[in-house]
Amino acid sequence: MTDPSPLWEVFVRARRGLSHTHVGSLHAPDAELALRNARDLYTRRQEGVSIWVVPASAITASSPDEKDAFFDPAADKVYRHPTFYEVPDGVAHL
């Protein structure tokens, strides 16, 4: 049998122009109630202009055990950062 009140992750956009940020989680039987519960729980003081709720079970997370192997491929590519390149003196607007 499925959980009658599964866990939902809540994301709130504080102001227009900012991204939604994870604020916490809650239990609710469906998405619509999760949204209403999130409004009551996480935006009592007008903390947001928009809310996302996502079933916690729908989130696939990378594993902290494999963190190094997972992110390592990016570690040796310093040339992706502009600071890698030396700018000759006197060159403006670069």
Next chain:
Amino acid sequence: MYGNDFGAPEEASGGGLLGEVEAAEAALREAAARQRRRVPASDDDLAGFFAEIVEADQKIEPRDWMPEAYRKTLIRQIAQHAHSEIIGMQPEGNWISRAPSLKRKAILLAKVQDEAGHGLYLYAAAETLGISRDELVDLLLNGRQKYSSIFNYPTLTWADVGAIGWLVDGAAIVNQVPLCRCSYGPYARAMIRICKEESFHQRQGYEILHTLAHGTPAQKAMAQDALDRWWYPSLAMFGPPDGESTHSTQSMAWKIKRFSNDELRQRFVDMCVQQAEILGLTIPDPDLRWNDERQAYDFTQPDYDELMRVIKGDGPCNRQRMAHRRQAHADGAWVREAAAAYAAKRAVEKKEKVAA
């Protein structure tokens, strides 16, 4: 510092409680960005990695390896904290229908709603450690986990609502501000959120007492009576003295706890003295006096035998609080069932619509 902030609210955001909370939040971000000194020898050195994170004041996150005792300690502490928020709605809820004005009633309703919200943030933080909400609720209802002993005292007058805000929330804040720096990420973040909301609670309580203490002689007497009854139970909220505290040493090493019970109790007393003076009320302790050598107030310790009796279930209201919570949980069962049934019905309807 926030002993002074009643008279000068415009300065409040710079220092005081909110300043400390903001500093904790900034430290959290700063530590997160900081490089750690060394990388543990191998992927197998899980304990070394854990120690390294704690040492660097960074945060342990739900999927990280952690010692089993750390997980257990956190579940116990966060759950007790959550239960306290939920049970804590009762003594104040007692006065919602009898608040002296519509304004006071609206404020008290919002405050009690905040306590429910704090309980839910904390339950969600505890659940990240691998325990379910249903298990947590059961542990409270069957008495295997505790809540703060303070909520086993009755609220006999309206002034008690003021005393709870000023003293009980004040003591809770002194306890909780350091928890914003706790080593477990979800708990620290929940505490930052909670502490930001708590400052209104303490102020509304102080304002209630300030109004009563500057009212008629009968109102002032009511305020003094509330202080007389809530002072020592509030001091007991910090737990047994350091020598007798069972969980302290390990929790300090893990950076779950940052200051000892006695240090926090002293800090609370030092803050309250001047606040009581401004109220024009007398703290019920004939031995309370400034100690120039220690740069702190000497004070009479609360009755720890009484604290132990209340924790063991023999306080004035333990049975009433638990009976009420069990009843409320049972009375709410149909709401939870109806919500689940409605969600199931809607899911079926949606599927039929798609098929048609």
